[in-house]
Amino acid sequence: MTVFAPTDDSVVVVIGSGAGGGVLANELAQAGVDVVCLEAGGRLSFGDIVNDERVMDERMTWRDQRIGEGLLNPHFPAWMCKTVGGTTMHWTATSVRLAAHEFRAKTTYAMENSSAIDWPLTLEELEPFYAQAETKMGVSGTNGLPPLPMNNNMKLLAAGARLLGYKHVTSTGVAINSAPYDGRPQCQQIGFCKSGCVIGAKWSTLYTEIPKAEATGHFELRANSMALQIEHDDAGRVSAVVYADKDGAIQRQHARAVCVAGNAIETARLLLNSNSAMFPDGLANGDGQVGKNYLKHVVVGALGFMPGAVHSYRGAQQGGHIADEQRNDTRRGFAGGYQIESAAFSPLSVARIAFGGKWGPELTDAMEDYTRIAATFITGEDVSQSGNGIRLHPELKDQHGLPVPVVHYEDHENAGPMRAHASNSARALFESLGARRVVPFKVNMATHNLGACRMSADPKDGVCNRWGRAHEIDNLFISDGSQFSSSGSVNPTLTIVALAIRQAGHIREAMSAGAL
Amino acid sequence: MAKIVRRDFMLTGTALAGLAALAGCSGEGQATQNNSEDFDALAALIVVLFPHKDINQSVYEEVAELARAQLSVREGWVRLRQEGRAALNAAAGAPWESLEMGARVKATEVISKTRFFETVYQAALFEFYSHPAVWALVGYPGSSAEQGGYLHRGFDDIDWLAEAEAAP
Numbered sequence: 001m002t003v004f005a006p007t008d009d010s011v012v013v014v015i016g017s018g019a020g021g022g023v024l025a026n027e028l029a030q031a032g033v034d035v036v037c038l039e040a041g042g043r044l045s046f047g048d049i050v051n052d053e054r055v056m057d058e059r060m061t062w063r064d065q066r067i068g069e070g071l072l073n074p075h076f077p078a079w080m081c082k083t084v085g086g087t088t089m090h091w092t093a094t095s096v097r098l099a100a101h102e103f104r105a106k107t108t109y110a111m112e113n114s115s116a117i118d119w120p121l122t123l124e125e126l127e128p129f130y131a132q133a134e135t136k137m138g139v140s141g142t143n144g145l146p147p148l149p150m151n152n153n154m155k156l157l158a159a160g161a162r163l164l165g166y167k168h169v170t171s172t173g174v175a176i177n178s179a180p181y182d183g184r185p186q187c188q189q190i191g192f193c194k195s196g197c198v199i200g201a202k203w204s205t206l207y208t209e210i211p212k213a214e215a216t217g218h219f220e221l222r223a224n225s226m227a228l229q230i231e232h233d234d235a236g237r238v239s240a241v242v243y244a245d246k247d248g249a250i251q252r253q254h255a256r257a258v259c260v261a262g263n264a265i266e267t268a269r270l271l272l273n274s275n276s277a278m279f280p281d282g283l284a285n286g287d288g289q290v291g292k293n294y295l296k297h298v299v300v301g302a303l304g305f306m307p308g309a310v311h312s313y314r315g316a317q318q319g320g321h322i323a324d325e326q327r328n329d330t331r332r333g334f335a336g337g338y339q340i341e342s343a344a345f346s347p348l349s350v351a352r353i354a355f356g357g358k359w360g361p362e363l364t365d366a367m368e369d370y371t372r373i374a375a376t377f378i379t380g381e382d383v384s385q386s387g388n389g390i391r392l393h394p395e396l397k398d399q400h401g402l403p404v405p406v407v408h409y410e411d412h413e414n415a416g417p418m419r420a421h422a423s424n425s426a427r428a429l430f431e432s433l434g435a436r437r438v439v440p441f442k443v444n445m446a447t448h449n450l451g452a453c454r455m456s457a458d459p460k461d462g463v464c465n466r467w468g469r470a471h472e473i474d475n476l477f478i479s480d481g482s483q484f485s486s487s488g489s490v491n492p493t494l495t496i497v498a499l500a501i502r503q504a505g506h507i508r509e510a511m512s513a514g515a516l
Numbered sequence: 517m518a519k520i521v522r523r524d525f526m527l528t529g530t531a532l533a534g535l536a537a538l539a540g541c542s543g544e545g546q547a548t549q550n551n552s553e554d555f556d557a558l559a560a561l562i563v564v565l566f567p568h569k570d571i572n573q574s575v576y577e578e579v580a581e582l583a584r585a586q587l588s589v590r591e592g593w594v595r596l597r598q599e600g601r602a603a604l605n606a607a608a609g610a611p612w613e614s615l616e617m618g619a620r621v622k623a624t625e626v627i628s629k630t631r632f633f634e635t636v637y638q639a640a641l642f643e644f645y646s647h648p649a650v651w652a653l654v655g656y657p658g659s660s661a662e663q664g665g666y667l668h669r670g671f672d673d674i675d676w677l678a679e680a681e682a683a684p
Contacts (some may be wrong), residue, residue, distance in 0.1 A: 051660060051661045051662075149672060150672060151671045151672055152670075152673065152674040155672060155677060156674060156677060159677045159681050163681060187665075187667070189665045190660050191666070192659075308675075308676035310674060311670065311673075311674075313656060314660075314671040315665075315666050315671035315672070347651060348641075348645040351645045352642070357637075359564075359565040359566065360565070364567055367654050368568065368653070370654035370655055371654070371656075433677065433681070434683060
């Protein structure tokens with residue numbers, strides 16, 4: 001096992017081991033760049049992954065104190081993972097490319113009361129990296145992999161979609177093995193994707209990128225290591241990362257460059273907590289952009305109470321989607337688009353999320369129809385607002401003595417009409433197949449945490465450039481979904497992976513050119 | 517479809533009472549008798565919250581115990597419980613447990629916006645719909661990996677879609 005000295009300032013320190021950090025670290029290690037990866041969470045083995053939502057939530061969830069404001073839960077504003085592999089353990093593996101227009105949020109949507117910008121790169125530029133990401137992850141419908149076989153719930157969505165005249169209905173675009181791939185087995189339609197895949201058929205960095213990186217001899221994973229502060233030298237270049245190790249002892253790893261991939265909230269928080277005399281408002285925050293323009297998705301869930309059994313818990317929890325509503329068509333009454341995705345909910349999730357707050361026969365009658373429930377989860381474009389964001393609490397400190405993050409989120413005026421349209425689409429779809437009842441529900445908790453350190457052409461509009469490189473600090477990189485200039489409508493992981501692959505190439509080139 | 521679901525007691529009655537007393541005491545020295553009453557009231561409240569006809573009373577008692585274990589370690593729970601009980605009795609105009617079901621529901625509605633209700637509801641909901649007997653009632657089998665998932669056990673066996681698609 002490779003071990004680097006804390007004083008070794010030739011290493012690149014990557015903070016986070018999920019879709020952004022895990023991929024970036026492996027890509028660098030494969031190219032012979034020495035990497036130390038700091039991961040706040042512990043490392044699970046396959047034996048630790050079980051079909052038990054509650055147990056796995058305990059093992060994987062980020063539970064450190066956070067404050068939610070606006071529409072967010074005041075005690076638990078966002079759901080993310082603290083474990084090696086990050087949210088690639090919990091994700092449902094939908095892997096769809098952003099559409100061309102979704103890279104041009106400002107130009108396309110021309111929204112009022114919005115801080116939207118266009119991405120400083122185009123779909124065309126990202127396409128080769130999307131292709132590499134799909135190869136890496138084994139996305140169904142690419143690289144000779146067939147579409148994922150549709151389970152009952154997705155077959156139902158597909159049937160309803162046909163009746164509504166939707167054309168883009170597919171179980172391609174899922175990073176779950178539809179056939180054995182990359183040494184990992186074919187999906188056995190177990191369900192419980194969100195609790196970590198028991199057999200590793202779903203792509204996660206825990207058992208792909210991380211061991212591959214370790215095999216290079218250029219990579220050291222330090223699990224249970226919470227990054228506390230990024231330090232810089234007199235020239236204003238980052239030079240080391242201070243972190244708490246598994247015993248809570250404070251350590252310092254020197255670095256040639258630092259790449260932050262802590263999942264929006266922690267990424268912004270770390271930069272803000274790294275303030276100094278030279279950077280009094282935090283690193284890369286000279287224009288006050290760190291923590292601003294936090295995005296999630298506009299999310300609607302819907303349950304259809306169908307005339308026959310669905311058993312939607314069987315199989316992949318999100319094994320396909322309908323893309324017809326991804327287009328931008330303001331005749332629908334809102335800007336941007338949304339994805340209609342297959343979903344599955346355990347009884348506890350149905351009761352807590354779809355029927356939250358209900359009790360008595362209103363709840364129990366619905367629960368006794370559990371096997372006839374069909375489900376969809378709809379994610380739509382979130383319009384940037386500078387007031388949505390992450391800041392530090394003025395008094396509250398965490399177990400390491402650092403200010404806890406405050407996450408503020410309000411709906412943009414575009415969200416209401418989009419949500420109403422999406423709910424109506426779900427209703428029409430389920431009713432076309434004879435649903436007796438449709439229950440749409442709003443989900444405010446974020447699992448897609450984006451923006452907050454966005455990339456921008458103009459340094460005044462964001463934190464990093466088109467490579468994720470901080471505008472202000474040459475050897476500091478943003479390497480996760482924090483980079484997103486806008487949310488798009490699709491699940492973000494594939495784009496995060498594509499950006500990480502692209503960023504790794506940029507870092508290697510900069511190193512070769514002596515510019516890093 | 518519906519059938520009575522039975523499940524062995526996880527704890528004997530004696531052990532339940534002992535645990536309940538422990539949970540209730542948590543530093544504030546409640547009498548055991550009161551704790552038993554509180555425990556019975558919690559189980560009865562959970563019946564009001566989740567009135568499935570075919571769930572055995574013993575399941576409600578198990579859920580009450582699990583919820584109580586969760587609640588008893590929270591700061592301020594003993595006080596909140598006392599306030600909640602008082603509010604329930606006030607809404608009922610009599611000891612809440614002395615009422616029949618319909619009146620219990622009405623009194624519960626009166627307090628349904630209180631912090632006591634919300635706290636008990638969340639804890640009870642979490643435990644109730646995680647309980648194997650409740651899963652069996654609603655038709656959720658839980659863990660599937662040890663049976664090889666559903667690839668060969670009906671993940672795509674839906675058989676009524678063609679008919680539904682053809683319907684006018």
